[in-house]
Amino acid sequence: MDVFGRLASVIPDYEHRPEQLALADAVARSLATEEHLLAQAGTGTGKSLGYLLPALESGRRVVVATATKALQEQLLTKDVPLAAAALGRTVRVAVVKGRQNYLCRKRVEGVQLSGLGLLGGREAEAGYDRLLPWIGSTTTGDRAELEEEPSASLWAELAVGPDRCLGRRCLHVARCFAEKARQRAGEADLVIANHALYFADLALREHADGASVLPEHEAVIFDEAHKLEESAASWLGARITAGAVRRLATDVVQAASEAGIRLPPRAEARVEAAIEILLRQVVPPNGRRRLREVPREQALVLIDELERIAQALWGHRDELDAVAARARKLANDVATCLEPPTPNLVVWSEPGLLAYAPVDVSDRLRESLWSEGPTAILVSATLDYGFVARRLGLEYAERFDAGSPFDFRTQALLYVPREVAEPRDESVADEVEALCRLSRGRALVLTTSYRMLDVLAARLRDGLPYEVLVQGEAPRERLLERFRAETDSVLVATSTFWQGVDVAGESLSLLVMDKLPFASPGDPLTEARCEWIVEHGGDWFRDYALPVATLQLRQGFGRLVRGHADRGVAAILDPRIYTRAYGEHLVEALPPCRLVDDLAEVERFFAEEGAAQSEATSVLT
Numbered sequence: 001m002d003v004f005g006r007l008a009s010v011i012p013d014y015e016h017r018p019e020q021l022a023l024a025d026a027v028a029r030s031l032a033t034e035e036h037l038l039a040q041a042g043t044g045t046g047k048s049l050g051y052l053l054p055a056l057e058s059g060r061r062v063v064v065a066t067a068t069k070a071l072q073e074q075l076l077t078k079d080v081p082l083a084a085a086a087l088g089r090t091v092r093v094a095v096v097k098g099r100q101n102y103l104c105r106k107r108v109e110g111v112q113l114s115g116l117g118l119l120g121g122r123e124a125e126a127g128y129d130r131l132l133p134w135i136g137s138t139t140t141g142d143r144a145e146l147e148e149e150p151s152a153s154l155w156a157e158l159a160v161g162p163d164r165c166l167g168r169r170c171l172h173v174a175r176c177f178a179e180k181a182r183q184r185a186g187e188a189d190l191v192i193a194n195h196a197l198y199f200a201d202l203a204l205r206e207h208a209d210g211a212s213v214l215p216e217h218e219a220v221i222f223d224e225a226h227k228l229e230e231s232a233a234s235w236l237g238a239r240i241t242a243g244a245v246r247r248l249a250t251d252v253v254q255a256a257s258e259a260g261i262r263l264p265p266r267a268e269a270r271v272e273a274a275i276e277i278l279l280r281q282v283v284p285p286n287g288r289r290r291l292r293e294v295p296r297e298q299a300l301v302l303i304d305e306l307e308r309i310a311q312a313l314w315g316h317r318d319e320l321d322a323v324a325a326r327a328r329k330l331a332n333d334v335a336t337c338l339e340p341p342t343p344n345l346v347v348w349s350e351p352g353l354l355a356y357a358p359v360d361v362s363d364r365l366r367e368s369l370w371s372e373g374p375t376a377i378l379v380s381a382t383l384d385y386g387f388v389a390r391r392l393g394l395e396y397a398e399r400f401d402a403g404s405p406f407d408f409r410t411q412a413l414l415y416v417p418r419e420v421a422e423p424r425d426e427s428v429a430d431e432v433e434a435l436c437r438l439s440r441g442r443a444l445v446l447t448t449s450y451r452m453l454d455v456l457a458a459r460l461r462d463g464l465p466y467e468v469l470v471q472g473e474a475p476r477e478r479l480l481e482r483f484r485a486e487t488d489s490v491l492v493a494t495s496t497f498w499q500g501v502d503v504a505g506e507s508l509s510l511l512v513m514d515k516l517p518f519a520s521p522g523d524p525l526t527e528a529r530c531e532w533i534v535e536h537g538g539d540w541f542r543d544y545a546l547p548v549a550t551l552q553l554r555q556g557f558g559r560l561v562r563g564h565a566d567r568g569v570a571a572i573l574d575p576r577i578y579t580r581a582y583g584e585h586l587v588e589a590l591p592p593c594r595l596v597d598d599l600a601e602v603e604r605f606f607a608e609e610g611a612a613q614s615e616a617t618s619v620l621t
């Protein structure tokens, strides 16, 4: 593609990358033939420009849906301007966010008419007063414009999600901020959204109630596609929270009083009490609990209260029907938890909520998206084609692997000890401390549990002469900034840090994973998916647990080498790599590098690095 030739004139240190060109060709082919595509493009490929340029050259409207805000931001501020410069033209791009990110004029009018008492407290009233100048002057209504974040409870009064939006029936629709954002997106060549919004929009389209936010488009590119199953499961499931019931109750009272309608006695208090009691009976103190049975009596009380509200409001006028429909939707969600209409549903609770989700999303995606929808291009640095195709129902998609531009044989070393003595925590802490000394800090330590996070944080803080940063002690981005800036610091983290951490250069020279990242078999979704696979003739370990762990391990490993100059050691402190049949599979799934079991090899690796550095320094001096 000629346009990649022009990239060199807009990016001073641009190097032609065959992997990027190959990805661009595959994306262009998919857009031309309208065949869905599963594309794997490793770190360093330049995948964003690899798909943006063919998408923009295709002349079609394309939606790019990402899993994280960070990637959206990078596309908007860095990659799209570069693509526009290489194309030599303006690119019309719009970022579309969920409706709840925009000020709702109807809600603001409600506060103005009913008084600040509606906001529920002095703090919220003071917060509202501070927002007034912005409310009076904003032209976008986008909360991202605000320097001071409003409290979640205040914002919930001033913005609405699709469930509370009246859509075309709203008297303010012509001046609605969310609608204007939608119109801007309708004029754009490229629309940037996130997975959750994409699926939420699909649901709105299916119900055709006019509240969808994405414009018509001919193709969708799902970046960070390894997270797509979870996004789809959330879209097809529901979460029932006390907050949602409380907001409904407030809206019911307001709508009824505006319309002069009598509600059943104490309707607001009764429905709020019903959800509180139900949640108290099912919610665990922490973590998630699978619910094979929901307390019947209490669930029926809640359904009954919601239905009484719906009946009182229904049939008077559109606005009241919309609130009644919300009450019915909530009642249906509770009924679904009580008696799942299909075995393809798992119900669970966790602090603050009751939820359900489909165990397997493949049929629904086939039906709603892959057979009728736009051309879909799924891109990720780590895709296991067979697994992803099976889980998402995309068996007939084209497959493409761009490979990696890095030479892992020279840039990385994989260290796995043959033994970790008991007590395990103690031995792992010894190993991690020894490794961090050899690497002179500069380490990201990933744990598979919060308990191990605490054990390692305490030990490393006691034993190392380097700054030790710990997940949870500062916001994620702040921690990463400090980790980049303080070259010899050590960052200890779990869960979300296994993915999306991009630290190029010396600061990340050692990556430690305390254990193979198998998902907890007691997690409701994991357990239900494994059962489902067995019931359908599969093998839960081979078909689910192992591919998920492999993907997570590859994501974790992917933090190590982010550039051609990066060199580092990945340590997996789990001897099952040698002793279990699946160990070989896991090693083969990682980029090809030398596997060692002796700490002396790690010492040699870092000593060679030190020697190379002093050689470079003496040449310079």
Ligand code: SF4
Binding pocket: 099, 103, 104, 105, 106, 107, 160, 164, 165, 166, 167, 168, 170, 171, 172, 173, 176, 177, 178, 179
């Ligand atoms: S259309 Fe929806 S979001 Fe817009 S002002 Fe009306 S209720 Fe609020």
